[in-house]
Amino acid sequence: MTTNPKTLVEEINRTFEEADIEAFLRHCTDDVRWNMLGSAPWIGKDAIREAMGEMNPANAPKIYATRMIAEGDIVACEGTMEMTDTQGKFHQGAYCDVYRLQDGKVKELTSYYVETKEKAAAELTQ
Template sequence: MNQESIKLIENYYAAFNAGDMDTFLNLLTDDVIHDINQGKRETGKDAFRNFMGGMNDSYKEELVDMVIMATADGKRAAAEFVVLGEYLETDEGLPEAKGQKYRLPAGAFFEIRDNKVARITNYYNLQDWIAQVSA
């Protein structure tokens, strides 16, 4: 496994957990591709910044139990983790937010270019999340 790519993804998630959006965004290429779970594809750092702004308004999350893997050439990586979250503000088309807490297994796939994240694809079970915040 490529340790440089693993370190990049570790830094990416450490910045996320710290709420350090400047560092988080600086780990992305300018033309980063973001495949949103069960949603559309967005391209560019500005689109990702806007997405994260909405996420940070609606959710408070910490990622734990992180396992990161990378290909030998360092061009691809993957991470498996658990999202510990709190639903703060209602997200359009989703159940009403009332501060519900949730625990959600998730994963992500990455393409890496020039030691930056060039693509991120996130996966989690949306129906599981909906059931947790609707209970």
């Protein structure tokens, strides 16, 4: 497991693209808290595992990280993503994930996500 905060977030993004929830959870503390704005927080690995249970390679996101900033135990990663939901509907949007790390693991993650139109999402990745 890496000690470089930016490399850790890059590894986490890969776990999402591979729909490997268990690999993501290995990067988290046992009492991790995921604040997904607009929804109730997911607290603990079991809650995240349950919430993401339908994620699989067919509906895993394609993540285009465009900027990452790290200072101390905080890492912010912004970019765009594309995904198909479990009903087959295509989604794309812009995101910003803010990670708070503790001893090289994710203690808290706050995610901001806005659906975008196709052209807007493409412009953000340039």
